[in-house]
Amino acid sequence: MKRMVTGCLVLIMLSACSNSYNDPLLVDGTRNAGFDYDIVQCRNLAEGHTKDALKRPAITGAILGGAINAIGSGDDWAEDALIGVAAGGGVGALEGLDERDKTRRSILLRCMQGRGHRVIG
Template identity: 55%
Template structure:
């Protein structure tokens, strides 16, 4: 039961993190001509980033959560505890993978805009 509460707390914590990819860019000075068009093109490039980060995070989290659930079983019902651990671990892993993917996309977006001559700070 403690594992369920701990897993839920972790899910809420990770889910509360903002999606940094959707936040506006911080620029140094006025926006240059073509900024909006370049922003659209760079966002499209960044959004095309692969989904492997999200998928691998969910799979890794499910495996680790299942192992921890089975090992940490106090009442001897290892199969149920492993299943709960796998579900919670998979959820946490997926959220962490999404957060990492959004961070990578934001980095791609910033570098693309800088490569097009815009003074983007973050």
């Protein structure tokens, strides 16, 4: 059981390694004047809006993982519940990271477009 949980966590962590928020922006044409200044300002805006985005998914995952493992367990329910809490919290945090990354990228793109830059992705 423990090996399976560990293996699943490793696979999930590897699949969550994409970091589209930090990928360079695609611009249709040349960059406008002030692009570098605006991108710093827009990144600060995006990061400010999503600074607490990991708490809820990690806590939810920990609660669900602990409950599911404790319910489906036999004699050693406390140890299984702790494994479920750790695994569920980890999975929830990774899902939160992915969602935060997507939200930040979306805010960054809209902010740059709102400042007159021809950003397409």
